[in-house]
Amino acid sequence: MGYLNSVLSSSSNQVHADDAPVSGGGLSQNGKFSYGYASSPGKRSSMEDFYETRIDGVDGEVVGLFGVFDGHGGARAAEYVKQNLFSNLIRHPKFISDTKSAIADAYSHTDSEFLKSENTQNRDAGSTASTAILVGDRLLVANVGDSRAVICRGGNAIAVSRDHKPDQTDERQRIEDAGGFVMWAGTWRVGGVLAVSRAFGDRLLKQYVVADPEIQEEKVDSSLEFLILASDGLWDVVTNEEAVSMVKPIKDPEDAAKRLMQEAHQRGSADNITVVVVRFLGDQEGSSSHGGSG
Template identity: 60%
Template sequence: MVCNSCLKSVIVQTGQIGTILTRKRVHLQSTVRTLYAGGAGLTFLWNREFRTSAKMMVDSGAAASQGPVVHKFPEKDDAGYVSGGWKSEDGRLSCGYSSFRGKRATMEDCYDIKTSKINGQTVCLFGIFDGHGGSRAAEYLKQHLFEKLMKHPQFMTDTKLAISETYQQTDADFLDSERDTYRDDGSTASTAVLVGNHLYVANVGDSRTIISKAGKAIPLSEDHKPNRSDERKRIESAGGVVMWAGTWRVGGVLAMSRAFGNRMLKQFVVAEPEIQVILNRQRDK
């Protein structure tokens, strides 16, 4: 089975805890050994060994010191299918990612992975951006979201606040950058930010994040859909309407209730993230 649009997944493992970010529904087997993403014929081996590796420095962007050395699993690009990954030198953190374009003419989705040291503390950032109506919003998020987040003055002291404010400011900045165009690109964002032993998972839209803990799959995000009772109430209170057009849509147009971009529906389609915070005690051991 091949999905009609684009599929993107990022898989992160730290100790016995694994986190999966994906733009499609993920089924996690009880053995926590094999991951199937969206029924698209794509399989990941959870405990994969990075036998062919190379030393590299991961670009951390501005406002961050030189990042830690990691082992990188060589990226492969076979007929539009891209996959790769890396793990930290101490072996406590590993990451795998994949991407391929489905039946659409162009790729509208992006992902971003960064790791660095800030004030002596290692931070890792993982994100999936599922574009719609074009790729510009997703590309803007890849280029700017994590860079802006790491520059936030309270990123290390109040990470949850920094994520919320950065999401919404980045949305405003993207709309401002597109003010002279006739485009109306939009994008979801599902991100995981690891600061010390705290994992911050933020979501805007209908991309999903799942954590595997002790063999149990636990969802860390809830889709922002127009027919979700709280979302529908928010949209209607702002003067919008939720209509059925093959599925529930904001104004009969957009099938999600939160997103970056989407200028024409911005009054109703916000970029305020829902954030979950998970404490990973095993990183203290």
């Protein structure tokens, strides 16, 4: 299936020794952005969060692909999405010409391929996805579930994705129109089971829990400072504004991601915690930062 080799080579950045946090980062070849990530099982005994940070070339364009995938019912769905979503996306014939429709298609295709691959499994794994695609001066954020993307623009924290929760009016309506129901079971849940209303996988709830992403486009200009992608292990205990103000003074995005992860842990987050920070380097900063610690 072609992707086996890439699976073998890319799975190494996801190995967690017991519960040791991992972190890392890099810089784009064109010096336009730097990125860092930090990921920890936190207080959980198992790790169901995955992340992907990838820089690729498509039709001569440098493309940044960043994602946070928070699994439920086991790690299989999140791991599958991490290994296949971006590969499916950059192979899409309209990736450059109609990026939004390529993203929507890649989400849908990855979801149906995962469900096909699962037919021997009796467990019902699923995963959120919060992804950011950088193409030229465009930032496209796509989201299913409750991992979240927040940008800092002109010093302000702006959420560029919406958490998909079953009690949102439009989400509840969509689920009920499809013949499902939403009920309170400690929190609002689809069918009394699942606390997110959109996800990859979740075969038994698939007609209600769709993998259709909401996509938001932002222009990359001098007012766009950085982007934070994180699983709800961060957002359950840290507000958008707090996260942005913590990242602001930290130039190195890996250090910034680690700072947020540690803060969530100290505030008692009960979940796996995964954070990706992408810093946009304006021309002035890009040309003067080569002497910095990379």
